Amino acid sequence: MMQAIYDRLKDRFQLGALDVRSRKGLAFVDLRREFLRPVLTELRDVEGFTHLILLTAVDWIEDERFQLTYLLNNRQKNLDLGLRLRLDRNLAIGETIHDLWPTAATYQRELREMFGIAFPGSPRVDEEFILEGWTDMPPYRRDFDTLAYSQQTHADREGRETSDPREFMKQILYPKD
Amino acid sequence: MKHMDPNFRKDTKTEFPQREELKPRKVTTPDGQVIDIEPLQDYFCQEPPKVHQKSYFKIVEDFYNWCRAESLWILAFGTGCGAIEMRPLMTPRFDAYRYGIQWRATPRQANLLMISGYLSVKTLKRAIRTYEQMQGPKYVVGLGSCTINGGMYWDSYNTIKKLEEYLPVDLYIAGCMPRPEALLAGFMELKKKIKAGNAEGANKYAEKFDWYKANQKAVIKDWDMPDYNW
Amino acid sequence: MSIDWPRIGYAALTLFIVINYGMIMTALVRKIGARVSGRYGIRIYQNYIDLVKNIALRSKITHGVMYYLGPVFRLTGGVGLLLFVPTIYGSAMWSNFSFAGDLVLALYFVFFGTLGMALGAAESGHPYSAIGITRGLSQVTVAELPLALAVFAISLQYQTLNITDIVAAQQGGIFNWTLFTNPVATLAALFAFVGTMMRSPFDVVIAPQEIPIGPPTEYHSSYLALMQTNRVLFPIAKTVIYMNLFFGGATNWFEFAIKVFAIYMISVLVGVVHPRFRVEQSITFFLKWGLPVGVLAILLV
Structure with missing residues (x-):
């Protein structure tokens, strides 16, 4: 069923290969940026993907890219389709879809705060979402080192010991090796 | 071990700009009067807290301390997952009420703040x-x-590590999370401490007020309240 | 005018007895409630400890004169209600300051505390206080309607506004009580009784789980201690009125203790088995059930 939908859209929107994961009703597909809005509109209005499950980002720091994932759900046919979109990491400007799904505005606000991806035109996108008074770089970016930040901000209590879980369990379970 | 970037430096230069709604400004009232508004001004009182003396007579103070210990009113304010360990204390299984422990809904009436x-x-x-x-x-x-x-949360960018740097802590209950039995044992310890007259956290807070405020303001970048909230 | 010192002494003693009785009884009621739900419950003297603890708090802050007067008015309402009503019938010592028109005054005093509290809590400036007062006043007002009608009914029935006379007319056997001579009026008044005792199902105003405990949000230390005193005094004083009007009064302290406890348990039993009403639900309830019964009571007389 997913294949049929994919075949209908593939050529018109120059979609990437269909990537079926773990179960039959879940697939991901790469998408070029200029087709984001047409594809989303078509999926919502024609193919019955009425529900935006989530909008999230992945930081591919080695490729200098942010990947936006739009996860859509077709309730009637029980299909989940993820659209993957790659952005330039240094530019990091996405396209707002709050007019297609109003919930997207909240996700975009979160991405703006946690990844520093801008969504011009999205309502209240520049207001603080979870963090208050944050002055450092967006904390979900992979070049933000949360351990280093934590140690430079809060002092550890003396006497605190940490052990690597793998080494610790190895010593307990296989002391001879 | 978790990898740490040795070159990472926290941004210490950027100051958080003061919020628009907190800046002093002039406001025209509906009847045409122009008034000055200073949102950060506490119109009730700008004083720092002061140290309160104990009762003059030791026996009176001891009696008061006994009453304070036997009537602990907890503020129902849950900060983390520990809030869920406090609720069973009200149930028949643990029944904290028999020790004089009650939950109050407002900070004005509570004596005990649980950072849960x-x-x-x-x-x-x-x-x-x-x-x-x-x-x-x-x-x-x-x-x-x-x-x-x-x-x-030892490596989290947004949680504090040592509570006693920010508030005068009388007692810690260790565990992740401590069971309700551990909480009850902790309350008993706190009672002993109060009865012995050693639980003077409020006075300690007033004495080292500047130190506490400096610590608090070091992590809270957008300080948007008066120095002491009366 | 000469001051009647012994009478003032007896009045003070009445107050003392009733406050202690109320302290123990409310603790006992909470203990009963705890035992019903399988808990051990608070200690029987817990109320005293809480009171001393609150008085012993070292810091207190005020929000102005009315804020200060709120609990005072509230306590005045309770004390006035108690003292202007004969506590023990037929005893010169314990009739206190009752007089010919005391029934009207008592009705007024029932409301007085709530109004004073409204003024005081409003001055604290806390939004929850204001909401709590609005809800509290509207609920108390509508709950008092059946009581007022019932009181009119029995004052027509006995042709007097003096509580002592009403009690006198009920002496000589259980079937002389208003409960049996005028059951409709009693029923109407019990609607109001359950409604104003601040127990479930009509305690949404001060419930901690709702808008945080309503009008007393900002009150602490000695202010709260005053209100706690009133919390134990006021229900007893109100129960005394009901006892006098509908249940034949009391001729000695022992009878007083038993009857007050029994009448108080009416509201407790109702509360234990009923969940809370929202304010608009309880208003509808009183207008739909309490008010017609009150009107019927007047028509039947």
């Missing part, structure tokens, strides 16, 4: 406000390893 679990910087601001609105003598109990040394 991890405290993010954002929640810390509220916890400080709440603590300052309570009336002395007041006690703080830190619950769980998160309040002691960061616990499992």
